[in-house]
Each structure stands twice: as structure tokens, then as C-alpha cells.
Amino acid sequence: MSIAENILYFDEQLRNTPCRLVAVSKTHPAEKVREAYDAGHRLFGENKVQELVEKRDQLPHDIAWHLIGHLQTNKVKYIAQFIDTIQSVDSLKLLREINRRAEMFGRTLPINCMLQISIADEETKFGMSYEEAVALLQSEEYRQMNYVSITGVMGIATNTDDEEKLRQEFRYLRQCFQQLKDTFFVAKDSFREISMGMTSDWQLAVAEGSTMIRVGSGIFGERHYNR
Numbered sequence: 001m002s003i004a005e006n007i008l009y010f011d012e013q014l015r016n017t018p019c020r021l022v023a024v025s026k027t028h029p030a031e032k033v034r035e036a037y038d039a040g041h042r043l044f045g046e047n048k049v050q051e052l053v054e055k056r057d058q059l060p061h062d063i064a065w066h067l068i069g070h071l072q073t074n075k076v077k078y079i080a081q082f083i084d085t086i087q088s089v090d091s092l093k094l095l096r097e098i099n100r101r102a103e104m105f106g107r108t109l110p111i112n113c114m115l116q117i118s119i120a121d122e123e124t125k126f127g128m129s130y131e132e133a134v135a136l137l138q139s140e141e142y143r144q145m146n147y148v149s150i151t152g153v154m155g156i157a158t159n160t161d162d163e164e165k166l167r168q169e170f171r172y173l174r175q176c177f178q179q180l181k182d183t184f185f186v187a188k189d190s191f192r193e194i195s196m197g198m199t200s201d202w203q204l205a206v207a208e209g210s211t212m213i214r215v216g217s218g219i220f221g222e223r224h225y226n227r
Ligand SMILES: *Cc1c(COP(=O)(O)O)cnc(C)c1O
Pocket: 024, 026, 047, 068, 069, 156, 198, 199, 200, 214, 215, 216, 217, 218
């Protein structure tokens, strides 16, 4: 199927759900992103700052870009002016820098940020524990930040085809979301996203309450890292 057909397929699949599609274009050139754009898609994810900046420069500026990969504090400055959402916030230190750079650029809209929670048992994955997320949200420093808006949580499940295990991880992330919501964001509609699910497990994730699936190869085909 073509990229445009894949976009239409996901539109159809998600139509009666609260879930949106982040089309993950990492390793694929801007022309491929353009194919999805021309099919009407406007929400794209990248995991590397340099690649994101390069593609952004080649494409229309009404795209909402989401950074979904680990972000080093010294690279925040390259994306702070235009980024819609940083899904991979994993420390107060990083959030501080995002807030600082957004203020320096005089952004009129805050940078949307999602707290990445580690839900897989693979220790290589980045992310905070639930307790660390709580500590961040309780901190006086966070409460003083005016240029970031925490919109939800993000998680990367274990790379497995064990459905029961995936379900448990997705359920855990949903519970984390609900507890944070009840504790820190009771009357705030802005905190509403649970980003979970990829090409191999998005259906399970949607069944478990995902509001944002991040699909790469299921839209753009296989990735080739040796370019
Ligand atoms: C690459 C990536 C995806 C998409 O993976 P696919 O299996 O190609 O759908 C989703 N989330 C993150 C964080 C990624 O880095």
C-alpha cells in the first residue's frame, strides 16, 4: 500500500476512537513525509533533533512536530521555537531547559510536554518512574514554569509479541496517567494524552486507552539506517 493509502487506513481505523495518529517519519526523507501531508496528515514524529530540523525546513509549517526520542538539554535550543510537543521529557532538568528556551524565543504558545514513563522491563529505555514524575510535578520549580504545558504521559512498551505482557504495560501507563490526573490536573483538560502503541501493537494500545499511537514502519515501510 502507498503512504497515502496507509494514512487513510489509520484514519478509518481510528475514526470512532479518541485516539490520534503520530506518523513517525524517522529515517524517511521529506518527500515521503510530503506524501502523507498531501493525504491530509499534519501530525508527525521524529526521534532525532537534527533530522527533525532538516525535515521541518523542507516542509510546510502547518505540520505539528512531536519529538519522541531522548532529548539532550544542549539540543533544546534547536527546536524550541517551533516544536509542538516534546513527548520524551524524562527529567526536571530537561523541562527547565525547555521552559527557559521557550521563554527566550518569546513563544506565544507553551511547548506541550509529555512525561515519559518507563513501562518496559528493558533497562535501556529512557523514562522516569512514576515516583519521579510525581516528584517533578510536586516541585516548586515546575509550578513556576509558564512556557511549558504538561499534556500527558508517554511510554514505550517492551519489544515482544507477548500480548498479555503488552497489555499489562499499557494498563500500567494508563493507571499512571489516571493517578497523575487525579492528583495534579483535576480540572485541567490540557492533561489528556496517553501516548502508547506502535506498528506492531497499536490495536492493543487503543483497546487499553491510548490517545496517541506512534506508527512508523506501518505507514512509511521499513527503515534503512545506513543512509
Ligand atoms: C520509531 C519509534 C516509533 C515507531 O516505531 P514503528 O515500529 O516503526 O511503528 C514509535 N515510538 C518511538 C519512541 C520510536 O522511536
